[in-house]
Amino acid sequence: MTAPHTPDAPAASGLVKARQRDVEHRRQRVQQALADMTTDATPISVSSVAARAGVHRSFIHRHPDLHGAVLTAASQALTAPSAASAAISHRSVLAENANLHAQNRRQAQHIRDLEDRLSELLGQQAFQRSGLGAATNTATLQAEIDHQQHTISDLTRALAERDEELAAAREATRRLMTELNRP
Structure with missing residues (x-):
């Protein structure tokens, strides 16, 4: 082997x-x-x-x-x-300072935007409460006025028709009275 x-x-x-x-x-x-x-x-x-x-x-x-x-x-x-x-490097301090300045500018702008919006909302609210401004929902009010004017014109026509019917009924009553009063 x-x-x-x-x-x-x-x-x-x-x-x-x-x-x-x-x-x-x-x-x-x-x-x-x-x-x-x-x-x-x-x-x-x-x-x-x-x-x-x-x-x-x-x-x-x-x-x-x-x-x-x-x-x-x-x-x-x-x-x-x-x-x-x-140790903190001078560059990191400058970068942090720049970041903080940018953040302050953003926050100041955001505050100005919020103040402007608040002023606008308070002005609108005061104007509406004083009654000097137009109603906030003028379209709805105008539609209601148009509906009321249409109703008035319908009622005026119906009144005119009834006045004519009343005048005709009075005339008929006068004629009947005249015929009854004749000898």
Whole structure:
């Protein structure tokens, strides 16, 4: 019987060396990301460091020295904030000042608009209460006037017809009385 085929030892050691180089490269990226985040005063957590270094969170958790360094840096950032995080740049102050001025202008314009609207509404209300202005619903009032005028003209015609009938009845009564009074 022949022995089973085993891979070459040099090829296996080449893969191990490549894996070690990859792990070392990722460790350096994590350490660099941690240093950069400490300098920038960026909030530090395992997830944020892993994202910045381009590695998975489990990589940091698998290496106790990296995990400890991240936790130490996070606690130091909480207890003693860096000068970079406490310092306010001149540009940020100018930008904040410009934003506040713009907000004040917008609010002042909004207040003027509201005052104008309130003045208009109070003026209309005073004008209506004084009785000087036209009624607010002139179309309805005009329709009512037209209806009343139509009713008046109908009643005037009916009155004229009754006046004629009354005059005719009086004339008939006079004739009858005249005929009765004749000898």
